[in-house]
Amino acid sequence: MCELCGYAPSGLNPQTCLEARNELFLYTLAQPRPPFIHQLAVDAYSAQHLRENATPITKLFPLMGLFMVCEQGATGLEVQMAHKRKAGDVDRKNWPNPPIHPSPFLMNVGDVLRETEGLDRDRAIHKWVVSTWASYAYIHDIIRAFCS
Ligand SMILES: [Zn+2]
Numbered sequence: 001m002c003e004l005c006g007y008a009p010s011g012l013n014p015q016t017c018l019e020a021r022n023e024l025f026l027y028t029l030a031q032p033r034p035p036f037i038h039q040l041a042v043d044a045y046s047a048q049h050l051r052e053n054a055t056p057i058t059k060l061f062p063l064m065g066l067f068m069v070c071e072q073g074a075t076g077l078e079v080q081m082a083h084k085r086k087a088g089d090v091d092r093k094n095w096p097n098p099p100i101h102p103s104p105f106l107m108n109v110g111d112v113l114r115e116t117e118g119l120d121r122d123r124a125i126h127k128w129v130v131s132t133w134a135s136y137a138y139i140h141d142i143i144r145a146f147c148s
Helices: 017-029 038-047 056-072 076-087 109-113 119-135 137-147
Strands: none
Touching: 017 038, 017 109, 038 056, 038 076, 038 119, 056 076, 056 119, 056 137, 109 119, 119 137
16 A cells, blocks of 8 residues: 555455556546646645655645645646646745645545546546645745745
């Protein structure tokens, strides 16, 4: 079992969390709808695998994506463009370094892979994003301020 996201292999699902991620990313990279859903999968997966000693950008970018999707209704494409803009921020040295506490997640990559490809899986990815964002309620204010 993955100690960070809680992924446990079952049925035909891959043996490890990383293999499950790779399988999902192969799928999301090929999807035309909604725009660039791959970014949502990348950010949800990354946000579930953060460690306290990660760099600020490693922590902030996935959480920024989750914030934009959950609170601003952004698409993956919009998140990707915002990441690119933010990466050029001249104020980068003053970025916050949010604390990361181990937290249980309601869904992980395995729950998404179990859904049928297509709209069902798109919906599962969105639910995965929403539930992951909810697990970080203790740093929502930091992320909101970072994105404003
Ligand atoms: Zn994991």
